[in-house]
Amino acid sequence: DGGITQSPKYLFRKEGQNVTLSCEQNLNHDAMYWYRQDPGQGLRLIYYSQIVNDFQKGDIAEGYSVSREKKESFPLTVTSAQKNPTAFYLCASSMRDRGRGNQPQHFGDGTRLSIL
Amino acid sequence: AQKVTQAQTEISVVEKEDVTLDCVYETRDTTYYLFWYKQPPSGELVFLIRRNSFDEQNEISGRYSWNFQKSTSSFNFTITASQVVDSAVYFCALSESGTYKYIFGTGTRLKVLA
Numbered sequence: 001d002g003g004i005t006q007s008p009k010y011l012f013r014k015e016g017q018n019v020t021l022s023c024e025q026n027l028n029h030d031a032m033y034w035y036r037q038d039p040g041q042g043l044r045l046i047y048y049s050q051i052v053n054d055f056q057k058g059d060i061a062e063g064y065s066v067s068r069e070k071k072e073s074f075p076l077t078v079t080s081a082q083k084n085p086t087a088f089y090l091c092a093s094s095m096r097d098r099g100r101g102n103q104p105q106h107f108g109d110g111t112r113l114s115i116l
Numbered sequence: 117a118q119k120v121t122q123a124q125t126e127i128s129v130v131e132k133e134d135v136t137l138d139c140v141y142e143t144r145d146t147t148y149y150l151f152w153y154k155q156p157p158s159g160e161l162v163f164l165i166r167r168n169s170f171d172e173q174n175e176i177s178g179r180y181s182w183n184f185q186k187s188t189s190s191f192n193f194t195i196t197a198s199q200v201v202d203s204a205v206y207f208c209a210l211s212e213s214g215t216y217k218y219i220f221g222t223g224t225r226l227k228v229l230a
Contacts, residue, residue, distance in 0.1 A: 031216050033218075035220075040125070040222060041222060042122075042207065042220045042221055042222035042223050043207070043220040045217065045218075048216055048217070050216050058217075088159065090159075090161065092161075094216075097213075097214070101149055101168055101213065102148075102149040102166075102211040102212075102213060102215070102218075103166075104151055104163040104166050105151075105161075105163070105218060106163070107153075107160050107161040107162075108160065109158065109159055109160045110159040110160065112159075
């Protein structure tokens, strides 16, 4: 079955530590996204990538980094510079608009990150 | 600027009641797309519907229906005869044509009580 796989489901970070969240998709989608979800604040965009080796900052990119070396993979690193990383992180992907307009996003199951 | 407002933070209904979730959006573009997603307790967002700005026809899918009104910039979602399994957080989202960005509302938590 095609879909998006996020791992791990739960992650704990120590002070001063960088952690990496994995996101893999087998939907052959061009675009991939990372969102952060906090209670009562909906989804906020961290980074997105339209094609391999290219990505753009979203609304809350500070303290995060990404890479897009393969079409299928878009890992997110939460660095020690992110002082309040406790949140639910969602990865998404979508098809490129090939004359059919903006397509819906497909989401993974999410990773819940907490501070130790 | 793009913006999506879901003013209802939480709604509780008794099973079999009808319920409407409101979504109001702002955009300067004439071509845009609106979406509704369901987020059950498991966390994954599930796509429900996509509507483009040129199609104002209302849509019905089983117990779900959507009312798109450009005159009031609203895209409301109604669940008829609600069921406990409808309990979830529902998000409305907007994306302008030619962009890769999707703007989400803050979500409405629906609780359907047995």
